[in-house]
Amino acid sequence: MEETKNTQPVEAAAENPAGEAQPDIPEVERLRAELDVLQAELRAAKDKYVRLYADFDNFRKRTAADLEDARRSGELKVLRALLPVADDLERALGFAQAKPEDLIPGVRAVLENFKRTLTGLGVEPVPGVGADFDPRYHEAIGMLEGEKDKILHVYQEGYRYGPALVREARVVVGKGEEPKADGG
Numbered sequence: 718m719e720e721t722k723n724t725q726p727v728e729a730a731a732e733n734p735a736g737e738a739q740p741d742i743p744e745v746e747r748l749r750a751e752l753d754v755l756q757a758e759l760r761a762a763k764d765k766y767v768r769l770y771a772d773f774d775n776f777r778k779r780t781a782a783d784l785e786d787a788r789r790s791g792e793l794k795v796l797r798a799l800l801p802v803a804d805d806l807e808r809a810l811g812f813a814q815a816k817p818e819d820l821i822p823g824v825r826a827v828l829e830n831f832k833r834t835l836t837g838l839g840v841e842p843v844p845g846v847g848a849d850f851d852p853r854y855h856e857a858i859g860m861l862e863g864e865k866d867k868i869l870h871v872y873q874e875g876y877r878y879g880p881a882l883v884r885e886a887r888v889v890v891g892k893g894e895e896p897k898a899d900g901g
Contacts, residue, residue: 798838802831835876843875843886844868856885865893 805827813820832842843854850857850866854875863869868888875886 795838798834799831802827802834805830839878840883841877843877843882845871845874845886845888850888850890854882854885855888855890857890858887859889860892861889862894863891865891867891 806824809820809823809827812823844851846868848868850868854877855868858872861869867890868886869891870889871886872889873884873887876883
């Protein structure tokens with residue numbers, strides 16, 4: 718019987734030459750179950766990521782389309798407001814052929830109508846003659862003797878749209894020197 722006792726440890730050593738202990742079957746099953754849970758969580762996270770990415774991409778496309786629609790809507794509003802001015806100019810030119818002397822009052826009326834249209838769109842003129850020079854709204858194209866830093870003449874009217882400058886006014890500004898009087 719001793720032989721039997723001696724052969725069992727030798728057989729066990731032959732099967733596991735490094736002397737490692739056999740892993741417990743319940744531990745392997747627990748690790749496999751944990752792996753399955755982690756893989757399921759990973760799949761769920763990937764699925765959530767793909768859905769969120771698709772939602773974001775759709776949001777980005779919708780936002781771009783909304784911005785384009787708003788831009789076009791604004792352009793249409795401006796075009797619809799300006800078309801009557803073009804109609805008035807055509808009528809003025811047609812009327813001027815019959816009575817050229819009446820062209821000036823007609824063109825003046827068209828200009829006033831155009832300025833009312835701009836005001837209706839929220840466009841305001843930049844302050845002109847008599848106002849203080851402001852480099853944010855005015856471009857000085859010359860200086861003359863006159864009250865210092867006051868606008869003496871406007872060559873091209875400027876316009877603002879709310880706080881935004883559409884076009885600066887081109888102006889002549891006083892340089893503050895008074896004409897010298899010859900006393901003698």
